[in-house]
Amino acid sequence: MTERRTFFADVLLPLSVEGYFTYRIPHEMVEEVAPGKRVVVQFGRQKIYTALVRRVHENIPQGYTPKYILAVIDPHPLIQEEHFRFWEWLASYYMCTAGEVMNAALPAALRLASETRIVLNPSFNRDYNQLSEKEALVAEACELHNEITLNEAGRISGLANPIALVKRLIDKGVVLIYEELENRFTPREVTMLSISPEFQNEHKLNAVFNHLEKKAPRQSDALMVFLSLTGGEGSISRSKLTKALKGNSAGLEGLLKKNILQAEKRIISRFEDEVQEEPSTVNLSPLQEETLVNIHKQLEEKQTLLLHGVTSSGKTEIYIRLMQEVVASGGQVLYLLPEIALTGQIIRRLKKYFGEKVGVYHSRYNERERAEVWNRVSAQPLFDFERFSIVAGARSALFLPFSQLRLIIVDEEHDSSFYQMSPAPRYHARDAAIYLAHLTGARVILGSATPSLESYNNAQNGKYGFVALKTRFGDIQLPKIELINLATERKENRLKSIFSERLLQLTTEALNNNEQVIMFQNRRGYAPRIECNKCYWIPSCRHCDVSMVYHLSSNLLKCHYCGYSTPVPSECPVCHNTGLQMKSFGTERIEDELAIFFPEAHIARLDLDAVKNKNAHDHIIRQFEDREIDILVGTQMVTKGLDFDHVSVVGILHADSLLAHPDFRAFERAYQLMAQVSGRAGRRNKQGTVIIQANNPEHPAIRYVVDNDYEGMYMHQMNERRKYNYPPYSRLILIEMKHPEKEIVEKASEELGKLLKTELKDKVLGPEAPPVSRIRGQYIRQIMLKLDKSGNMAQIKTFIKETLKGVMKNKAYARVQTTLFVDPA
Numbered sequence: 002m003t004e005r006r007t008f009f010a011d012v013l014l015p016l017s018v019e020g021y022f023t024y025r026i027p028h029e030m031v032e033e034v035a036p037g038k039r040v041v042v043q044f045g046r047q048k049i050y051t052a053l054v055r056r057v058h059e060n061i062p063q064g065y066t067p068k069y070i071l072a073v074i075d076p077h078p079l080i081q082e083e084h085f086r087f088w089e090w091l092a093s094y095y096m097c098t099a100g101e102v103m104n105a106a107l108p109a110a111l112r113l114a115s116e117t118r119i120v121l122n123p124s125f126n127r128d129y130n131q132l133s134e135k136e137a138l139v140a141e142a143c144e145l146h147n148e149i150t151l152n153e154a155g156r157i158s159g160l161a162n163p164i165a166l167v168k169r170l171i172d173k174g175v176v177l178i179y180e181e182l183e184n185r186f187t188p189r190e191v192t193m194l195s196i197s198p199e200f201q202n203e204h205k206l207n208a209v210f211n212h213l214e215k216k217a218p219r220q221s222d223a224l225m226v227f228l229s230l231t232g233g234e235g236s237i238s239r240s241k242l243t244k245a246l247k248g249n250s251a252g253l254e255g256l257l258k259k260n261i262l263q264a265e266k267r268i269i270s271r272f273e274d275e276v277q278e279e280p281s282t283v284n285l286s287p288l289q290e291e292t293l294v295n296i297h298k299q300l301e302e303k304q305t306l307l308l309h310g311v312t313s314s315g316k317t318e319i320y321i322r323l324m325q326e327v328v329a330s331g332g333q334v335l336y337l338l339p340e341i342a343l344t345g346q347i348i349r350r351l352k353k354y355f356g357e358k359v360g361v362y363h364s365r366y367n368e369r370e371r372a373e374v375w376n377r378v379s380a381q382p383l384f385d386f387e388r389f390s391i392v393a394g395a396r397s398a399l400f401l402p403f404s405q406l407r408l409i410i411v412d413e414e415h416d417s418s419f420y421q422m423s424p425a426p427r428y429h430a431r432d433a434a435i436y437l438a439h440l441t442g443a444r445v446i447l448g449s450a451t452p453s454l455e456s457y458n459n460a461q462n463g464k465y466g467f468v469a470l471k472t473r474f475g476d477i478q479l480p481k482i483e484l485i486n487l488a489t490e491r492k493e494n495r496l497k498s499i500f501s502e503r504l505l506q507l508t509t510e511a512l513n514n515n516e517q518v519i520m521f522q523n524r525r526g527y528a529p530r531i532e533c534n535k536c537y538w539i540p541s542c543r544h545c546d547v548s549m550v551y552h553l554s555s556n557l558l559k560c561h562y563c564g565y566s567t568p569v570p571s572e573c574p575v576c577h578n579t580g581l582q583m584k585s586f587g588t589e590r591i592e593d594e595l596a597i598f599f600p601e602a603h604i605a606r607l608d609l610d611a612v613k614n615k616n617a618h619d620h621i622i623r624q625f626e627d628r629e630i631d632i633l634v635g636t637q638m639v640t641k642g643l644d645f646d647h648v649s650v651v652g653i654l655h656a657d658s659l660l661a662h663p664d665f666r667a668f669e670r671a672y673q674l675m676a677q678v679s680g681r682a683g684r685r686n687k688q689g690t691v692i693i694q695a696n697n698p699e700h701p702a703i704r705y706v707v708d709n710d711y712e713g714m715y716m717h718q719m720n721e722r723r724k725y726n727y728p729p730y731s732r733l734i735l736i737e738m739k740h741p742e743k744e745i746v747e748k749a750s751e752e753l754g755k756l757l758k759t760e761l762k763d764k765v766l767g768p769e770a771p772p773v774s775r776i777r778g779q780y781i782r783q784i785m786l787k788l789d790k791s792g793n794m795a796q797i798k799t800f801i802k803e804t805l806k807g808v809m810k811n812k813a814y815a816r817v818q819t820t821l822f823v824d825p826a
Contacts, residue, residue, distance in 0.1 A: 008059055010034055010070060012052035014044060015104040015112050017097075017425070021055050025067045034070065037078025037085075039111070041071040041164050049151065050114045051164065053103060055085060071162045079111070079379070080402045083440045090436055096734075096798055096821045097425040105426055106400035108371040109178050110171060113151055113164050119176045120148045132175065135159070135166055140175050171369070178368055194227070195236035197263045209261060223252030224261065239264065283321045283354060292470055293319055296446070299466030305435050305445040307414075307460040310470030311709075312450045312680020313477055313644070317347070319470075320410050321354055323446070328358060328390045332407030333378065335443075336393040337430055339416035340641050345619030346626070347393055347412075357387050362394035362401060378403050396421060396430030399437060406443045409434045413641055414447040414456055415673055417666075420826030427822050431456075450680060451673040454722065455729045457715055473683070480651070480682040480689035482707045484698040487655075498594050499586050499654060504692045505598060507650045512602055512631055516649040520591050520634045521678045523659060525608040526550035526559065527590045528583035533573035535580060540570065546775040552610070553589050563777045591654065592634045599632065607635035640677040649689050651682040656695035656703055663772055665727045666826075668702050672714050675706040726787060728824070732794065734786040734801065735822040738768070739779035740814075749814045750782035756804050757784065761797070764788055779818070798823075 008031050011021040024042050026034050034040065034054055042052045051074065088102040104112070121143040129137040135158040142149050142157050155163040170176045200206050213221035226245050231237050239253075246253060256262040285293065292308075296319070299306050310316040324334045338347060351359045362374045377389045379402045392398055396419055411419070411431050419430040431447065438445045447456055447465070460467035473479065485501040495502050508518050530548040532539050540549045542560035549558035549567070557566045572579045583590075592606045605611075605621055612618045618638075624630045628647060633639060659671035675693065682689025695703060705714040723730055736753070740746035750768035758765045766785040774781055788797060805819060 006059060007061070008034070008057055009062065009067060010040070010057050011055045012040060012042060012070075013055055013103050014042070014050050014052050014100050015107065015114070016044075016050075016100040018100055019098055021099075022052075023062045023067050024052075024070045026057070027069050030070060030073055033073040035078060036082070037080045039074040039079055041074065041162050043068055043071065047152070048114070048116070049155075049162065049164065051112045053079065072165060074164065074168070079107075081404070084400075084402055087433075087437050087440055090440075091426050091428055091433060093795070093798075094436075095426045095428045095823045096802065097427070101425040105397070105424070108368045108375055110368040110372040111375065113167060113178075117151045117167075117178060118148045119143060119151065119154065119167060119170075119178060122174055122177045125175050132170075132173075136170055136173075136175070139163070139166065139170060143176055191266075192239040193236040193265050194239055194242055194257075194262050195231075195265070196227075197260050200261055217252075217255055219249055219252035220255040220259075220261075221252075222246075223249055223256055227256075227262065236265070283318050283325070285318055285322060286315065286474065288470070288472065289315050289319055289474070292468055293322055295468045296323070296466075299468060300444045303466035304438055305447065305459075305464075306466035306468060307452055307456050308446055308448045308468050308470070309452055309457070309460075309711075310448065310450060311473060311479065312677065313473045313683065314450070314470040315474035316412075316448050316470065317350065317644075318474070320412070320446070320448070321351070323408060323410075324351075324391055325354065327407045328355065330407070331405060333389070333403045333405045334391045334408045334410065335398060335401070335403065335406060335434070336391060337398060337409065337411045337419070337434060338393060338395060339413050339418035340395070340618075340638065346622055346643060351391060351393060355391055358390040360389035360392045362392050362398040364395065364397060375401060396428075396433075399430055399433055403441070406437075406441045409438055409443055409445045411445065411447045413449055415449045415451055415453040416641065417670070417826040422822075423820075427820070429824055429826060432824065451676045451711060454669055454715060454718055458719070458729045477683050478688040479709060480679055480691045482679060482691045482693060484703070484707065485692055485694045486698050487694050487696045490694075497598070499591065500594070500598070500652075501692065501694055504650075504652045504694070507690055507692065508599065508632070508652070511650045512599060514649070515628075515647075517625065517628065517630070517645065517647045518632045518650045518652070519639055519645075519648055519678065519681050520595070520632060520652045520654060521636075521639055521674075522586065522588055522591055522634070522654045523636050523674065524585070524587040525589065525610050525636055526561070526587040527553040527593070529585045529587060530583075531558070531569070531581050532584050533576065533578055533580065534582050535578040536573060536576040538573050538575045540567075544776070544778045545773065547773050550587065551583060553593060554610075562773065585658075586655075588634050588636060595632055595634065602631040603629060604632045604634065605630045607633060607638045609636070612638075637674055639681070640674050643681065645681060648681050649683070649687060651678055651689065651691045653678060653691065653693045656693050657697060657700075660700060660702060665722070665725070668721075669714070669718055671702045672705055675703070676709075676711075679706060730790070732788045732790055732792075733823075733825055734788065734798075735825045736784040736786070736801075736805075737771075737820045737822065738782050738784075739776075739818040739820075740816060741778055741780070743780040745813065746780045746782050746817060749808060749811075749817045750784060752811075753805060753808045754784050756808065757786070757801070760800055761786060761788070 005028065008026040009023050010026055011023050013021055034057060036054050036056055038054050039051050040054055042050055044050050088099050088106065091102050092099040121140065129140060132140060138157050139154045151163060151167060154167055155161060158166055160166060167176065200209055210221060210224065213224065223246055227237065227242060230242065230245060243250060243253065257264060296306060308316060327334050348359060348361055360374045360377060362371060374389065374392065378392060392401060411434055414431050421428055435445050456465065459465045483503065485503060487496070490496040490501050497505055511518050528551040530539050531551055540558055541547060542549055542563065542565050544565050545560055545562045547560060547562055550561055551569065552559050556569060558569055559566045573581060588606050588608050592604055595604050605624065607621050611621065622643060625633050625645060653675055656675060659674055660667055679691040682691050693703060701717060722728065738746050738750045754765055754768045764787050766787060768782040768784045771781055771783050808814065809817065
C-alpha cells in the first residue's frame, strides 16, 4: 500500500510581517492548491485571512505544527510567478514587507479578512428570495445592524469559514465592503429589446405588420423604427429605441404587451459605453513617422527609452501607434499617468482608437470596479467580458496581473506624483515599471517635455535609449513668454490687485476673441496666512507647526496638513487689535478677483478643493474642452499634459513661490511646472502668450523657461548636484521618526543617528527637524542617508533595518513611528 504524501504551502498574508507562513494542505485540497491561488487561513487564535500561495512542497516545518488551509478560493491562479518576483523586489528595494505590497496590490474585494466590515449595497432591491438561506441571514443582519464583520457573518451563518459566502454576496451585488461606500457603485443594468423568437421568420413578421397597420398604426411605426435601427437582427437598448421613437412610448408598450418585442435585463461592464465609436486609425506627420522609426530602432537595443518631446509635439499620437502595433500582435499595454485628472481626457482619445479594449485603474474607482479590471487583464478572465489590451491608470495599475505585457508608457515621467508617500510600499512607479519590464520582457517608454534629471542623465550616458521631438505638431509656434517684475509694478502703482496690467490686457483680448485663459498659482485657498498688522501674530494649527490657510467659501481657517479648521478670529488674541491682514494669495482668491475684473466670463477652479468626488476632475476638464469655461484657475493640476485647442494666454501669477522650498529639487521642479503650464498656450493659427509675474524675474530657473533651454537647466543643476553629492550622483534614504512627545522622538532619533554613524560615518545627516516639524500632534525628526552609488545597497539596507530594530527594542520608544523612504522624490 502506497503511503499518502503530505503537502505544505508557503503563503503570503496581507500584513506588515516579514516572510511567508507555512500551512498544511488537507488531502482533499492537494489537487486544488497551486502557486498564485488565494486560500483561506487562520492566523493567530481567531483571525481569518485571504492568503496567496507562493509555493507548494513536502518539507515538514520544524519546531511547530502547522495549521491547515481552510479553503481554496480560486479555480485559476490570480497572479503568476513574475508578479511574485516583482512584489519581492519592491519589498526588498523599498524596505517594506511583501505582505504590505500584497495589501497595496490586491483590491479589497480580493483580500477579505475576519476584520473586514461588510454593509448592505444601497442598490440591492431587498429580494431575499433570490438568496440561499445562509446568504439571506447575512444580508438581513447587514440591514439590521448597518454593518457586520466577516467574523460576525460566520457566526450568523453557522459557517467556520464565511469568506466564500460573502464573496457570493459581493458578486450578486447584495453587499459591499465598507471602504467602498465612499465611492459606491451601482452595477450597470440595461434593458435590451429584441424580436420575440416566434416572429423572427419573414412570413410571420409581414403578417404582424399588415395587422398592425390596420389596427394599431403607432405600434406599426414603433416596429418600423426598431427594425431600421437593428436591421432586423440583434438587440437594442430600450433607452436608445425610446429616444428614436420621439414620444411614441405607447407604441413600444403595445409591442411589449403583445410579445412582438421581448425585453431582457442585461448587466454590462462598468467600463462599457452604450454607444461605441468605430475604432479609428491615427495619422502621423512625416516628423512623427521618423520619430517612430527611431523609437523602434532604439528599442531593439535598449529596454527603456526616453522620449523628450516639447509640449504639444504629438507624443500621444506616437504612443497610440505603438499601442496599435502591440495590440495587433496580441500583447498588452500599461499606460501610466501621474494624475487621476489626466485619465479622462486620455481615455476618450484611446477609446476613439481601441474601443472596449481600454480599461482604467486608479484609487478613485471603488473596489468592485478595480476587481473587474484586475480580472479583465488576467490570463484567464472569469467572465465573458473582452480582455483589456490597454489599461491607463495611476501608479497602482503597476500591480495588475497582465499576462501579455509588452509595452509600458510612463507619461509625464518627471512628475513627483509617481512616488507613493503613504502607506507602504513607498515606491516610485517609474522606477518600479522599469523593473517590471525587466521581469516580463516588456519595453518602457518614458515621455516628458521636461524630463527628470535622473532620466535625462541615464539617456545621456547610454543606459536608456533617447529620441527627441523638438518641434510642435502642425508647426504650432512655441509661446511667447513675457516677464513682469512685480517689485517694479508695485513701485510704479501698475499692479491691479494681484494682476499686472499686461496680464489683464491680454486676458481681455483673449476673451474678446473667444479664446481661453489659464491662471496658475500652486497654492489653494484664498490666503495662505493671516497676520496681525500690529504684533505680527499669525494663526497656526493646534495640531501642526504650520500657519492656517483662509478659505473664503467656508469663511474658515484650515490646516492643509491635518484638516483642522476654525472660524476667523475677529481680533488678534495677543494684542486685541482688529487689523488682521491677508498675506499672499491662493487659487480661491484668484478666482474671486477675476470675477470682479471679468464679470461676464465663465471662471472655474481646478485644485484639490474643487475636485472632491470621482468624476469632478473630468467634469471640469470636459467643460474647458467644450469651451463652457473661459478662464481656468488652478494649481499644478493644470500643468500636467492636458491638451486644449483654444488657450491663447497663460498667467503664472507668483513664480517666486515655486522656488521657495528647502529641497535640492526645488529649482528643477519650478522649471518643470513653469515650462509645462506655459506649454498649454498656443493655437494652430496663432502664437500663445505666457506672462510670468515674479519679484525676481531674472532668477536662472525663470530665464531657462523663457529661453526654452532645458539643456541649460540640466547642465546648471547637474553641476549643483555634483558639487553637493545629490542624485543622480548618490542614493538617498530618508528615515522619519514621529512621536507625540518631542523629547522622546529627539532621544530616539539621536540614538539611531549615532549608531548609524558607526558604519556609515559622514553619510548620515541629522537627525534634524523638517520645515514642518509637527503634524497631527506628532513631532517629527529626520535622518538623511546620502550613500555612494557604488556601495552595496542590499548590505547597507540590512544594516539600517537591524540597527533600527535594535533601537526600537527600548520600551520608551514603543510608540515611536518610523518610516523609511528609499530614493525620496
